[in-house]
Amino acid sequence: MQLSRLEMETVVNFNEKEETANVFTHNGALIRRLEKLAVERPDECKPGYNQNEPRGKSFDVPKKWIKINPTRILTEEQLANKREQAQRSFSAQKPR
Secondary structure (H helix, E strand, C coil): CCCCCCCCCEEEECCCCCCEEEEEECCHHHHHHHHHHHHHCCCCCEECCCCCCCCCEEEEEEHHHCCCCCCCCCCHHHHHHHHHHHHHHHHHHCCC
16 A cells, blocks of 8 residues: 555654654655664664554664754845855856
């Protein structure tokens, strides 16, 4: 049975007592990243048990790896400056 994109979720689960979090995901890029970390850092990132989930994968990772990283809110002036910098950078890279 194929899951819809709405059903392909990522779930992060941890409690206040333990130092690890469990990450269950269907996201291919996140799976590849966690699989690579499991090879590079096997003491910190461990593949978990996947119960009846052929596509999703589970990993146990340190809680300190879990971050909430909101984007900055820029003013119109800051956005205009960034656009101008990007245009200058693009123009400087353009071959003549």
